[in-house]
Amino acid sequence: MLNFLVRRLGSGALSLLVIAALVFLLLKALPGGPFDTEKSLPPEIMRNIEAYYGLDRPLWEQFVRYVGNALQGDLGVSYSQRDLPVVDLIAQRLPISLELGCYAILFGLLLGLPLGVLAAAYHNRLPDYIATLLAVLGTSIPNLALAPMLILFFGLFLKWLPIARWTTWDSKVLPTLALGLGIAAVISRLTRSSMLQIIQEDFIRTARAKGLSEVSVLGQHALRNALLPVLTIMGPILAALLTGTLVVEEIFAIPGLGSYFVTSISNRDYPVVMGIYLLYGFLIILMNTLVDILYAWADPRIRLE
Amino acid sequence: MIEISASPAKSLNRLAFRRFARNRLALSSFLFLLILFLVTIFVDWLAPQHFAEEDFLATYLKPGEEGFLLGTDFLGRDIWSRILYGTRISLTVAICAALASFLIGVSYGLVAGYYGGKLDEWMMRFVDILNAVPTLLFVILIMVYFRAGNPEEFTGFKAIFYEWDSQLGGLLSIFIGIGLTSWVRLARIARAETLSLRRREFIEADLVQGFGIPTILFRRLFPNLLGTCIVAESVAIPDYIIFESVLSFIGLGVNPPVPSWGAMISEGLEGIRSYPHLILAPATAMTLTVLAFNFVGDGLRDAFDPKLQD
Numbered sequence: 001m002l003n004f005l006v007r008r009l010g011s012g013a014l015s016l017l018v019i020a021a022l023v024f025l026l027l028k029a030l031p032g033g034p035f036d037t038e039k040s041l042p043p044e045i046m047r048n049i050e051a052y053y054g055l056d057r058p059l060w061e062q063f064v065r066y067v068g069n070a071l072q073g074d075l076g077v078s079y080s081q082r083d084l085p086v087v088d089l090i091a092q093r094l095p096i097s098l099e100l101g102c103y104a105i106l107f108g109l110l111l112g113l114p115l116g117v118l119a120a121a122y123h124n125r126l127p128d129y130i131a132t133l134l135a136v137l138g139t140s141i142p143n144l145a146l147a148p149m150l151i152l153f154f155g156l157f158l159k160w161l162p163i164a165r166w167t168t169w170d171s172k173v174l175p176t177l178a179l180g181l182g183i184a185a186v187i188s189r190l191t192r193s194s195m196l197q198i199i200q201e202d203f204i205r206t207a208r209a210k211g212l213s214e215v216s217v218l219g220q221h222a223l224r225n226a227l228l229p230v231l232t233i234m235g236p237i238l239a240a241l242l243t244g245t246l247v248v249e250e251i252f253a254i255p256g257l258g259s260y261f262v263t264s265i266s267n268r269d270y271p272v273v274m275g276i277y278l279l280y281g282f283l284i285i286l287m288n289t290l291v292d293i294l295y296a297w298a299d300p301r302i303r304l305e
Numbered sequence: 306m307i308e309i310s311a312s313p314a315k316s317l318n319r320l321a322f323r324r325f326a327r328n329r330l331a332l333s334s335f336l337f338l339l340i341l342f343l344v345t346i347f348v349d350w351l352a353p354q355h356f357a358e359e360d361f362l363a364t365y366l367k368p369g370e371e372g373f374l375l376g377t378d379f380l381g382r383d384i385w386s387r388i389l390y391g392t393r394i395s396l397t398v399a400i401c402a403a404l405a406s407f408l409i410g411v412s413y414g415l416v417a418g419y420y421g422g423k424l425d426e427w428m429m430r431f432v433d434i435l436n437a438v439p440t441l442l443f444v445i446l447i448m449v450y451f452r453a454g455n456p457e458e459f460t461g462f463k464a465i466f467y468e469w470d471s472q473l474g475g476l477l478s479i480f481i482g483i484g485l486t487s488w489v490r491l492a493r494i495a496r497a498e499t500l501s502l503r504r505r506e507f508i509e510a511d512l513v514q515g516f517g518i519p520t521i522l523f524r525r526l527f528p529n530l531l532g533t534c535i536v537a538e539s540v541a542i543p544d545y546i547i548f549e550s551v552l553s554f555i556g557l558g559v560n561p562p563v564p565s566w567g568a569m570i571s572e573g574l575e576g577i578r579s580y581p582h583l584i585l586a587p588a589t590a591m592t593l594t595v596l597a598f599n600f601v602g603d604g605l606r607d608a609f610d611p612k613l614q615d
Contacts, residue, residue, distance in 0.1 A: 015437035026446060030453045140599045142547045144554060144570060145588040152581050239439040246441075247551060251574060265449060266556050273449060277442065285437055 004296050012289040017067075019281035023274045024066050028059070030270050070278060076271040086275035090257065094279075096166060097249065097256035101241055103176040108183030108237070113223075113230070115184070116191025121218055123196060131188060138185020143244045147178040147251040164253040175252045179244050183237055190233055194226040201225075231295050235288040242280055317532070317609075324608040331604020334597040341594065345393045352386040357562040368582050376582050378572060384582065387564035388590050394565045395594055398479060398549040399542045405484025406491060406545075407538050413488065414495025415526060419503060419518070429496070435489050443486040444548055448557040451478040474563035479552065483545055494537045498530050536609050540602040543595045550591060566591045 057065075069076075076086050119131035154174060155163035162171045198204065199222060207217045245258035253259070257276060264272040325331055344351060353374070360381035368376040368384075375384035417428040435443075451470075459467050470477040502508070503526075511525060550567030552558035559565045566587035573583030 011433070012437075015434050018434050019438060022446065026450055029450065136599075137596075140543070140596045141592050142550070142595055144547065144550050144567060145592045145595075148570060148574070148577065148584045148588050151577060152585060156578060156581065243439055243441040243551075247554065250554070262555050265445070268453070270449075277446065280442060281438060284439065288437065 005293060008289055008292050008296075012285050016282060016285050019285075020067055020070065020278060021063065023278050023281075024063050027270060027274045028062075076275060086272050089260070089272060090275060090279060093255060093257040093260050096254060097245055097258055100166075100172070100175055100179065100245060100249070100254065100256060101238075103172065104179035104183060104241060104244075105237075107176050107180030108187055111180070111184035112187030113191055115188040117195060117218060117223060117226075119188065119192040120195035120199065121214075128192075131192065135185045135189040135192075138181050139189065141182075143178060143182065143247045144251075146181065147175075147248055150174050150178055151251070166252075166254045166256075175248050175254060178248045178252070179241060182244070183241065186233065186237060187230055190230055191226055194229045195222055198222045198225050228295070228299055231291065231298065235291045238287045238291075239284050242284060321532075321605075321608040325604050328604045328607065330600050331608075334600035334604070337593070337597045338601060341392050341396060341597075344389055345396045348389050348393055352383075352389045354383040354386040356382065356387045356390040356564045358382060358386075365576070365580055367580075375586050376580070378569075378583055379576065382562075384569075384586050387569060388566070388586055391564045391566045391569065391587065391590065392594075394474075394476070394559060394563065395546050395549065395591070397476060398483070399546050399598065401476075401480040402483035402487070402545040402549075403538050403542050405480050406487040406541070407534065408488075409484060410488035410491030410538075411495045411527070411530060411534055413492040414497075415499050415530070417492070418496040418499025419526065421500070421503075425496070429493075432489050432492055440483075440486050440544070441548055441551060444482045444552065445555070445557060447482040447485060448478065448552055451482065452557055471560065475558065475560040479549055479558060482552075483548055487541060487545070490541065491534060491537055495530055495534055498533055499526055502526055502529055532609060536602075536605045539598075539605050542602065543598045546591070546595055546598065 073087050074085065115131045115134070119128045119135075122128050151163050151174065154161050161174050162168070163174060165171045166175075195218075199218075204217060204222060207221050208214075212221075245256060246262055247258075248254070249256045249258035250262050257279075261273065261276045264276070325335075353372075360377070363371060363373075363377050363381040364379055366373050366377040366381075368374065370376065373383050373385065375388065377383055378387070413428065413432075417425045456467055466477075508525060511520075549558055549565065550570070553565035553567035554571045556571075558567060561568065569587035570584055570591075573580070573585075573587065576583050
């Protein structure tokens with residue numbers, strides 16, 4: 001187990017380094033800089049400033065510096081708001097996005113798992129057809145189209161829920177739905193096919209022969225095994241969640257990290273863009289690594305590879 | 306006397322075609338896509354107006370007013386025409402990005418799978434590292450680079466690229482952006498297929514006969530990969546359409562006034578309370594198109610699936 005852990009963490013760190021390198025190179029290649037003011041400074045002063053910030057050093061040395069700074073929590077200064085460090089700007093917005101993300105995943109699990117189990121239990125009967133239809137729709141309709149439709153239907157037509165804010169609990173329902181429905185659809189589809197496979201297995205037959213109730217057979221013995229594939233898909237789900245927040249936060253006017261990312265792209269505020277990008281990369285690699293480790297802990301066969 | 310009756314040989318493709326035709330959902334989606342394809346070609350004659358034609362005296366009209374089928378937007382442009390032209394954008398992105406991704410991915414996978422050994426190991430390691438980042442974020446990064454800078458200051462290659470890109474309304478950078486990031490998936494599949502095909506006798510026969518490696522790669526291995534890879538790429542096309550829409554929504558996609566559905570959703574967002582048709586039209590169009598591509602992709606995959614023998 002330890003061997004696997006070390007290998008997995010190592011490859012995760014390597015991926016993060018590659019992302020950091022890409023981000024850094026892009027930051028260097030993009031126009032604009034912290035010293036672009038209307039008045040052009042005399043060349044001697046420019047040289048001094050560059051030497052102070054290490055901008056005249058070779059590229060690899062600047063990169064090491066960049067990574068070192070980033071590890072200590074310094075991601076540079078925003079171009080548009082010169083006195084605000086990028087980290088502070090991110091720290092304001094991150095909790096909101098995390099909150100939205102958690103709600104979405106919880107909703108996805110709470111809706112998707114039972115639906116999947118039901119569909120498998122009533123295979124080829126009505127609940128199965130309904131669940132499959134919903135799942136297909138849920139996985140196909142993109143966030144970009146689903147969110148406005150939710151707003152139009154529940155917010156403006158039925159007027160059940162408020163939109164375009166993130167304050168009271170009912171204002172958080174629609175964004176959670178917008179992100180969570182897709183996740184629920186994926187989870188329900190996977191749970192269903194996984195359960196269908198497990199039900200064929202011999203140990204289920206044994207459990208039934210022992211006289212256990214169907215609820216116990218399905219809910220305990222079958223579900224536990226069926227959850228493993230769901231665990232593996234958590235990685236891609238979390239990544240999709242992250243990219244989903246870009247669109248959903250923008251549409252629902254939620255003051256989170258995603259909408260800030262979009263705004264800073266429009267403003268060409270590159271340090272903020274790159275800082276958030278680095279954070280996203282870190283989060284995704286972290287989550288993927290955690291999921292892999294969790295899965296290896298749950299299924300001993302994986303560790304031996 | 307032993308009678309040997311020869312039954313007509315049914316090729317894999319013909320079997321798959323029949324299986325696909327029996328899948329009603331996939332078939333009807335395919336017909337829908339065919340209609341969209343025709344719209345893409347004949348849009349200049351089908352659309353009542355050009356997509357950029359503005360009329361400041363006819364802004365924010367509701368559907369049905371003054372002969373505008375779906376109303377007008379904030380600049381007085383006909384929504385129906387813009388939706389129709391948007392089909393051109395989405396379908397073009399779907400095909401061209403898929404082509405770019407296909408070319409890069411299959412070449413990479415072919416080389417890695419054929420040579421094997423250390424080269425394969427390192428190539429796949431590179432692929433694994435790239436896999437860590439979700440594609441959309443990667444595409445955004447590339448588009449940020451493409452859309453940066455002052456066009457007047459471009460020289461040489463950059464200037465030429467910018468010229469071509471603007472001619473296409475910003476689509477060239479989108480194809481390249483999506484192609485450069487999405488090839489990874491297909492590379493894996495192509496490599497796996499190549500690895501399994503490499504050991505076959507016909508390759509050995511070619512080697513013995515003295516055919517060079519490029520010939521073997523392209524005239525023997527590549528045609529055998531085609532079926533699996535095309536199906537794999539078709540399944541990814543809905544993602545490409547969504548990428549382009551999200552890019553245009555953010556502002557990193559097509560250049561205005563080119564009507565991408567994503568851009569239309571972004572424009573319609575402000576007026577959502579009073580003018581829901583502005584956002585409903587592109588959202589519906591996008592949903593239907595993505596659904597159709599999804600069903601066709603699934604149908605193709607099921608049709609070519611060797612496990613589903615009937």
